Amino acid sequence: MIASPRKLARRGILGINGRNTRYVADGNPRRRMPLVNDKVKTKELAREAGVPVPELYGVIEMQAQIKRLRHMLDEKRSFVIKPACGAQGDGIMVVEGENRKGWRLASGRVLSDRALRHHISNVLSGMYSLNGLQDVAMLEETVRFADIFGGVAEAGVPDLRIIVYRGVPTMAMARIPTRESDGKANLHKGGIGLGIDISTGLTTLGVQYDRVIDDHPESGAPLRGIQMPEWRAILDMSARCHGPTGLDYLGVDIVFDEMRGPLLLELNARPGLAVQLANCDGLDRRLLLIADWVRPEHTQDERVDFALHSFGPP
Incomplete structure (x- = not known):
């Protein structure tokens, strides 16, 4: 049974129209969009901000x-x-x-x-x-995937998608390629989304298409309780992308290289909303909480600390 719009709103679920009007249109100036829509410009911007990227x-x-x-x-x-x-x-x-x-x-x-x-x-x-x-x-450069997901990722390179709002990491998931998705970490092609508890860096549950799953459909490996390494550093990396881009609402994609650690793959000014399904929680609730709290004088460390202390499991 599909939940009513009113019930979804009570749970803080953000829809496409709300994302576009209240967060993208209001917080992401059009003149700044080319900085994230063009991956060459994104790479230059990341290097200037001290964020590591593939060569x-x-x-x-x-x-x-x-x-x-x-x-x-x-x-x-x-x-x-x-x-x-x-x-x-x-x-x-x-x-x-x-x-x-x-x-x-x-x-x-x-x-x-x-x-x-x-x-x-x-x-x-x-x-x-x-x-x-x-x-x-x-x-x-080809990223040499660090095997942090054990038997969960058997094909392709998994990555992390972190939603950042006004420099505050807001919600996160891992995107796991499958044979069905042809080795690409795209959920609409059959990849798996793993919700991540922002406060700990532990995976919580999995989704494939619109179905909640506890085990990998191909390998049978459990999807819960996988610890993301260097979690604080990853949140710092994602928060650091706010200032140079001038965009309030961002999707930050990060991959783990076995030699270099976490690397920024790309940024997205209109990130998808499947991260809510993977976390069984609504983005809007968290975004409104950030809007009430954040001020220009807050440092990057303070913004990351706010995320760590505010966004545990619902």
């Missing part, structure tokens, strides 16, 4: 530059191709290496050199961009 090997801006692919890679055979203005993981290609048949992808497929260049050409044409306009292709 950028090169940027391909026009068709004629595709022939310089190997030169940009400088003998690196493991890399990621990303549309700078893409969304929902579309157009991202993870290349694990090269053999005599071509480029070997993380999925196990092998692409010829011609097919790989054709994919980059499609990225430049805007096939995967947010607005359908011409785009640029990023060549980026």
